[in-house]
Amino acid sequence: MVSRRGPSGGPDPVALIEIDLYGELMIAASSAVEERLSTDRIDEVLRVVRRQRGEPPEGPGGAEG
Numbered sequence: 778m779v780s781r782r783g784p785s786g787g788p789d790p791v792a793l794i795e796i797d798l799y800g801e802l803m804i805a806a807s808s809a810v811e812e813r814l815s816t817d818r819i820d821e822v823l824r825v826v827r828r829q830r831g832e833p834p835e836g837p838g839g840a841e842g
Contacts, residue, residue, distance in 0.1 A: 798823055 805822045806814055825842070 793822070801822050802819065805818065809818070819825075
């Protein structure tokens with residue numbers, strides 16, 4: 778297994794961001810009136826910007842990278 782820790786041996790910054798986003802989703806889900814969050818509401822919580830068809834992906838790895 779490859780460690781993603783930096784030279785300082787501190788926590789993985791990507792993992793910390795993922796934990797923060799998961800927390801945001803948990804807060805949104807607990808305060809939602811409906812039983813489940815819609816995909817639009819999840820995108821809003823995670824600040825996802827949807828691309829229009831035909832637009833090129835962002836960056837070298839696309840929107841994800």
